[in-house]
Amino acid sequence: MTAVQLTKGAGTPPPRSAMAELFLGGGPARRAAWMALGLMLLFSLARVISGEERLTAAPTISLALGLAVPIGLAALGGLFSERAGVVNIGLEGMMILGTWGAGWAGYQWGWQGALVGGLVLGAVGGLLHAVTTVTFGVDHVVSGVAINILAAGVVRFLSELLYDEDTGGGPAQSPPMKGDAPEFTVPLLSEGLRHVEERHWFLVSDAAGVLGGLVTDISWFTVGVVLLIPLSFFLLWRTSFGLRLRSCGENPTAADSLGVPVYRFKYIAVVISGALAGLGGVALVYYADIYREGQTDGRGFIGLAALIFGNWRPGGLAAGAGLFGYSDALSVRSETAVVALLLVLAFLLLGVAVYQAIRRQLVRAGVALVFAAIAVTGYLTIEEPDGSLLSFTPHLITLLVLSLASQRLQMPKADGLVWRRGEN
Incomplete structure (x- = not known):
C-alpha cells in the first residue's frame, strides 16, 4: 500500500452500523430516534416511580394503536384538504357518515362491505x-359546521327509515356487523417480548412491552392505515401530483398561471379527505362491531387538532394521533395509570422549561414550569380519579401539547381562502 493510500485511509472514518447511523446521522430520522429514546426513558422512569406496569404494557399499546387509528385517519384527511387550501372543519360529519355507512354495509356484507360503505359515504x-x-x-x-350538523341529522333519518326491531337495529344503532375484521399476532416474537416485559427491567422491559403491543392482536386494517402515513408523504412531497396539489394551498394564482387545474385539484383533495375521514368511521365500527349514534365522540375535531399539532405533516399528525390514542387507552385500561401519566407529563414539561430557559425564553419556561408543578401536584394528591377526570384526561393532554407546539406552526399560506380564477 502506498503512502498516498495510507494517508487517504487515515482520514476516512470507519463505516457505521445502521443503528449508529440512525442516532448519529443527520436529518429527521435522527431527531425522531432521539425523541423516541427520550420518551421511553421518561415512561420507564414514571413506571418505576409509580409502580404502574400498565404504562408500557403490551395490551395498553395495542389498544392505544387501535384508538389512534380513527383520529389519524381524520387528521390524514385534513392534511389532503388543507394542503390544497380548503379548511375541513367537517371532518367530524364525514366521519359520522362513514360510521353509518360502515354499520349498514357491514350488517349486509360483513367487514369488506363496511370498508367500502364507510369510504363511499365519507x-x-x-x-x-x-x-x-x-x-x-x-x-x-x-x-364544515353545516356538514357536521347535516350528517348527524341524515344518519338519524336513515336509521329510522331502514332499521326496525326485526333487523336488530333501531334509530340510534345498526344491527351487528357480520364477522370481525381479520387480526394477526406474530407468535414467537410476541411470546418472547412478553417474557422480557414480565422481567420488569428498566427501559428494556418497557421497550419489549411497546414492541409486543405492535405485534399482538393487530388488525390488518390498522397495518394498512399505518402504511398510509409514509405513502401520503411520498405522494404529497415526492410526486408531481403532490407538488401541484400543495401549490394550490400555497399560491393558487401562481399555480393557475403555470397551467395547474386548481379547481380540479381542490376537488380531488377534498374528496380524498372525506374518504379518509369515512375510513376513520370504519375503524370505529370495526372496534365495536356495530354502528351507534354519537360513536365518533368528537374524534374528527381531535383529528384536526392532531393535524395542527403535526404542523400539517404526515409524521407529525401520526404522533399527535398516537398521543391521544395512548392517553385514551390508559383511561380505559386503568384509573390509577391515568394519574401516573401526570408524572410523565410533569417530566416532559420540566424538560420543555429547561430547553426554553437555555434559549432565554423565560416566559415560556415559566409557563411550562407552572404546568409541571400542577401535574406533580395532581399526581401526589389524586388517589382515585372520578369518571370526569378519566374522560377529560386525553383532551387535557392534547391541549397542553398543542399549546407547547403552537410556536412553530406553519400552515399553508392560502389555507381557508376563497379563491376565484382571475382574482388575486
Whole structure:
C-alpha cells in the first residue's frame, strides 16, 4: 500500500452500523430516534416511580394503536384538504357518515362491505364540502359546521327509515356487523417480548412491552392505515401530483398561471379527505362491531387538532394521533395509570422549561414550569380519579401539547381562502 493510500485511509472514518447511523446521522430520522429514546426513558422512569406496569404494557399499546387509528385517519384527511387550501372543519360529519355507512354495509356484507360503505359515504361528504367551498365560494368554516350538523341529522333519518326491531337495529344503532375484521399476532416474537416485559427491567422491559403491543392482536386494517402515513408523504412531497396539489394551498394564482387545474385539484383533495375521514368511521365500527349514534365522540375535531399539532405533516399528525390514542387507552385500561401519566407529563414539561430557559425564553419556561408543578401536584394528591377526570384526561393532554407546539406552526399560506380564477 502506498503512502498516498495510507494517508487517504487515515482520514476516512470507519463505516457505521445502521443503528449508529440512525442516532448519529443527520436529518429527521435522527431527531425522531432521539425523541423516541427520550420518551421511553421518561415512561420507564414514571413506571418505576409509580409502580404502574400498565404504562408500557403490551395490551395498553395495542389498544392505544387501535384508538389512534380513527383520529389519524381524520387528521390524514385534513392534511389532503388543507394542503390544497380548503379548511375541513367537517371532518367530524364525514366521519359520522362513514360510521353509518360502515354499520349498514357491514350488517349486509360483513367487514369488506363496511370498508367500502364507510369510504363511499365519507367521500360523499367530502364532495359536498368541495361543491360548497370550491364551486360556490361558501366560507370553509361555515360549510364544515353545516356538514357536521347535516350528517348527524341524515344518519338519524336513515336509521329510522331502514332499521326496525326485526333487523336488530333501531334509530340510534345498526344491527351487528357480520364477522370481525381479520387480526394477526406474530407468535414467537410476541411470546418472547412478553417474557422480557414480565422481567420488569428498566427501559428494556418497557421497550419489549411497546414492541409486543405492535405485534399482538393487530388488525390488518390498522397495518394498512399505518402504511398510509409514509405513502401520503411520498405522494404529497415526492410526486408531481403532490407538488401541484400543495401549490394550490400555497399560491393558487401562481399555480393557475403555470397551467395547474386548481379547481380540479381542490376537488380531488377534498374528496380524498372525506374518504379518509369515512375510513376513520370504519375503524370505529370495526372496534365495536356495530354502528351507534354519537360513536365518533368528537374524534374528527381531535383529528384536526392532531393535524395542527403535526404542523400539517404526515409524521407529525401520526404522533399527535398516537398521543391521544395512548392517553385514551390508559383511561380505559386503568384509573390509577391515568394519574401516573401526570408524572410523565410533569417530566416532559420540566424538560420543555429547561430547553426554553437555555434559549432565554423565560416566559415560556415559566409557563411550562407552572404546568409541571400542577401535574406533580395532581399526581401526589389524586388517589382515585372520578369518571370526569378519566374522560377529560386525553383532551387535557392534547391541549397542553398543542399549546407547547403552537410556536412553530406553519400552515399553508392560502389555507381557508376563497379563491376565484382571475382574482388575486
